[in-house]
Each structure stands twice: as structure tokens, then as C-alpha cells.
Amino acid sequence: xxxxxxxxxxxxxxxxxxxxxxxxxxxxxxxxxxxxxxxxxxxxxxxxxxxxxxxxxxxxxxxxxxxxxxxxxxxxxxxxxxxxxxxxxxxxxxxxxxxxxxxxxxxxxxxxxxxxxxxxxxxxxxxxxxxxxxxxxxxxxxxxxxxxxxxxxxxxxxxxxxxxxxxxxxxxxxxxxxxxxxxxxxxxxxxxxxxxxxxxxxxxxxxxxxxxxxxxxxxxxxxxxxxxxxxxxxxxxxxxxxxxxxxxxxxxxxxxxxxxxxxxxxxxxxxxxxxxxxxxxxxxxxxxxxxxxxxxxxxxx
Numbered sequence: 001x002x003x004x005x006x007x008x009x010x011x012x013x014x015x016x017x018x019x020x021x022x023x024x025x026x027x028x029x030x031x032x033x034x035x036x037x038x039x040x041x042x043x044x045x046x047x048x049x050x051x052x053x054x055x056x057x058x059x060x061x062x063x064x065x066x067x068x069x070x071x072x073x074x075x076x077x078x079x080x081x082x083x084x085x086x087x088x089x090x091x092x093x094x095x096x097x098x099x100x101x102x103x104x105x106x107x108x109x110x111x112x113x114x115x116x117x118x119x120x121x122x123x124x125x126x127x128x129x130x131x132x133x134x135x136x137x138x139x140x141x142x143x144x145x146x147x148x149x150x151x152x153x154x155x156x157x158x159x160x161x162x163x164x165x166x167x168x169x170x171x172x173x174x175x176x177x178x179x180x181x182x183x184x185x186x187x188x189x190x191x192x193x194x195x196x197x198x199x200x201x202x203x204x205x206x207x208x209x210x211x212x213x214x215x216x217x218x219x220x221x222x223x224x225x226x227x228x229x230x231x232x233x234x235x236x237x238x239x240x241x242x243x244x245x246x247x248x249x250x251x252x253x254x255x256x257x258x259x260x261x262x263x264x265x266x267x268x269x270x271x272x273x274x275x276x277x278x279x280x281x282x283x284x285x286x287x288x289x290x291x292x293x294x295x296x297x298x299x300x301x
Contacts, residue, residue, distance in 0.1 A: 005040070005045075005048045005051065005052070007036065007052055007055065008036055009029070009032065009033035009036055009037075009052075009056060010055060010056075010059065012029045012032075012033070012063075013029065013033070013056065013059035013060070013062075013063040014059075014062075014063060015062035015063060015065075016062070016063070016065060016066055017063040018063060018064060018066065018067045019066060019067070020066055020067065020068050021068065022067050023067050023068060023069065023071060023073055023074045024073070026063070026064055026067055026074055026077070027073055027074060027077040030077045030078065030081050031077065031081070033052075033056050033081070034056075034081045034084050034085065036052065037049050037052040037053055037056065037085065037088070038084065038088075040052060041088050046088070046091070046092040046093060046094075047092055047093075047094055047098065049088055049092070050088060050089050050092040050094065050102060051102075053085040053088055053089055054089070054102050054105055054106060056081075056085070057082075057085070057106060057109050057118060057121065058105060058106075058108075058109045060078060060109075060113070060117050060118065061109070061112060061113045061114055061115070061117055061118075064078075064117070065114060069115070075117070078117045079120060082118070082120045082121060083120070086120065086121060086124055086127075086128070089102065089128055090124075090127050090128055090130065096131070096134070099130060099134070100134070103128065103129070103134075103138075106118075106121060106128075110122055110160060110161075110164075111160060113160075116160075119163070122160065122161065122162075122163045122164040122167070123163045123164075123167060124167060125138065125163070125164035125165075125167045125168055126138075126139075126164075126167035126168040126169070126170055126171025126172070127167070127171060129168060129171060132171075132172060135168050135171045135172045136168075136172050136174075138164070138165075138168045139165060139168035139169050139172055139174065142161045142164060142165035142168065143165055143169075143177075143181070145159055145161065145165075146159050146161065146162055146165045146181060147181065147184065149162070150181065150184035150185045151184050153186070162192060163191070163192070163195070165181075166178055166181070166182075166192065166195040167195070169181075169195075170195060170198055170199060170202070173202075175199035175200075175202050175203050176199075176203075178195050178196060178198075178199040179196055179199050179200070182195070182196045188215075188216055188217075188218040188221060189221075190216050190221045190222055190225060190226060193212070193213075193216040194213075194216075194225075194229065196212050196216075197209045197212055197213050197216075197229055197233075200212055201233065206233050206236070206237055209233055210230050210233050210234065213226050213229050213230050213233075214226070214230065223250075224250070224251060224253065227247045227250050227251035228247070228251045228253075230243075230246070230247050231243045231246075231247035231248060231251045231267075234246070234247070235267070240268060240270065244268050244271065248264055248267065248268060249264065249279055249280060249283050250283070252264045252280070256293075257280075257290050257291050257293065257294050258293050258294045258297060260280065261276065261277060261280055261291075261294045261298075264276050264280065273298055274298065277291065277294060277295060277298060280294075
């Protein structure tokens with residue numbers, strides 16, 4: 001490893017550094033730490049920036065363990081931080097020995113994480129592996145445990161490396177193994193089955209991917225996420241009209257009615273905007289008046 005850099009943020013992320021009401025301060029400290037790591041990355045010191053990213057991830061759970069995260073703000077702050085840090089880890093031009101050390105440390109942090117703050121890291125484990133040899137090695141190491149867990153007839157069996165294993169299999173091009181594994185659980189869980197959709201797409205089976213996603217619906221499954229996945233597949237196939245008719249309106253998301261309209265209009269620029277507004281209004285019977293601001297924006301009075 002290169003000479004160790006003197007980081008500022010580790011002192012603020014000691015074990016139990018934040019109390020029950022420390023959510024706001026913790027969010028601020030996370031943003032400051034990410035900013036410090038990004039500055040190092042911009043100075044072309046990629047290896048040191050990854051060392052900082054790994055060090056922060058190792059400290060998240062011990063530091064945040066006692067914080068009240070019920071508002072969701074802390075979880076969002078961590079997720080936003082990981083969205084920045086994970087790509088930094090992936091693109092760093094590190095030697096095999098150095099990357100292996102990073103991954104061992106990250107895996108230990110994932111296993112010790114009490115609330116799965118680091119779940120997004122596991123979700124992209126195959127990308128973090130970078131090399132095919134390393135990806136296959138991790139897949140071979142994780143697969144037996146995952147297979148045993150999902151084959152267990154007892155309910156409640158859980159393995160923290162589930163998405164890491166599926167991610168590695170995807171990155172290694174072992175798509176059929178992904179589909180075979182996903183046949184084992186006795187329950188539907190979109191967070192896992194989305195890898196099955198990716199596997200079918202990688203195999204060039206777009207129609208089957210839509211069917212697989214549709215078959216993933218069930219109790220407590222995110223219909224909106226499934227709609228968006230199906231919509232993207234149809235759009236990528238050039239089937240814009242079918243995508244709009246089947247998923248375009250129900251997949252629309254936004255913090256306001258105007259935002260929902262703009263999201264749909266952006267995805268379907270070939271559609272008449274008044275027609276889109278009319279269709280959206282029809283999906284919210286009894287709430288037509290809430291689209292007034294949208295109509296006003298579309299047709300200024």
C-alpha cells in the first residue's frame with residue numbers, strides 16, 4: 001500500500017460517536033467525509049481516495065449504531081454517499097493485492113453491519129471485483145452458502161451475501177446460474193429477482209425478461225419498480241406505444257403531480273402533452289383538481 005494519508009473524518013466516526021438524537025449531525029459528517037474523499041480523488045490520487053472510502057464504510061455501522069434512523073434521513077445520507085464512493089472504488093487502478101485487501105475489509109464491514117447500511121456495496125460486488133478471476137472466485141465462495149440458505153425449507157433463512165453472489169455471477173457472465181439459483185426460494189422477492197431480469201436481458205431474451213418481472217409481483221413487492229423495469233425493456237426494444245400503454249402512467253413518479261407529468265413527457269417526447277395529461281388525470285379519479293397546476297403550466301392562462 002502507498003503511504004497512509006492523514007484523513008480528517010475518521011476521528012468523527014469513532015464507535016458510538018453519535019447518540020440517539022444525532023441523526024442531523026451524522027448526516028452532516030457523512031457529507032463532509034465524502035467531500036474530503038472526493039477532493040483526494042480529483043487530485044488523481046485514486047488509490048488513496050479508495051482507502052478513504054473503505055475506511056469510511058468500515059466506520060459507518062460502529063459510529064451510527066445508536067442513532068435513531070426512523071425518519072429515513074440518515075439512510076438517505078448513507079445511500080447518497082455510497083452512490084458517490086462505490087464508483088471511486090470500481091475505477092481505481094489498484095494492484096490485485098491491494099484490491100483484495102480492500103474487498104476483505106469491506107466484506108468484514110458488510111458482515112458486521114447491523115442494519116445493512118452497506119447493502120448497496122453488496123449489490124455491486126461483482127463490479128467492485130473488477131477482474132474476471134476475482135469475480136469468479138467470490139462467486140464460487142458465496143454460491144454454496146446461498147444455495148444452502150435458499151434450499152432450506154425453514155422460513156426466515158437469510159444470507160447477507162445473497163446480492164453479492166448474484167452480482168458476481170452476473171459480472172462473470174454466468175447468467176443461467178443466476179436463474180437457477182432464483183428458482184430455489186419458496187418466496188418472491190424483487191430485490192433478488194431483478195438479477196434474473198438482468199440475466200435474461202444479457203442473454204438477449206427481452207420478452208422473457210418482461211414476463212419474469214411480471215411474475216415477480218406479489219405481497220409487499222414494489223409494483224412501481226417492476227413497472228419501471230418492464231417499461232425500460234419495452235422502450236429499449238422500440239415499443240414505445242406499448243410501454244406507454246402498459247407501464248408509462250403507473251410507473252410515473254415525482255414529488256408532485258406536475259413532476260409526474262414531466263417525468264412521463266420526458267420519457268415519451270413523441271406523445272402529445274395534452275394527451276399525456278388527459279391520461280394521467282384519468283388514473284386519479286376524484287382528484288382531477290390536483291392536476292390544475294400541471295394544466296396551468298401546460299396552457300398558461
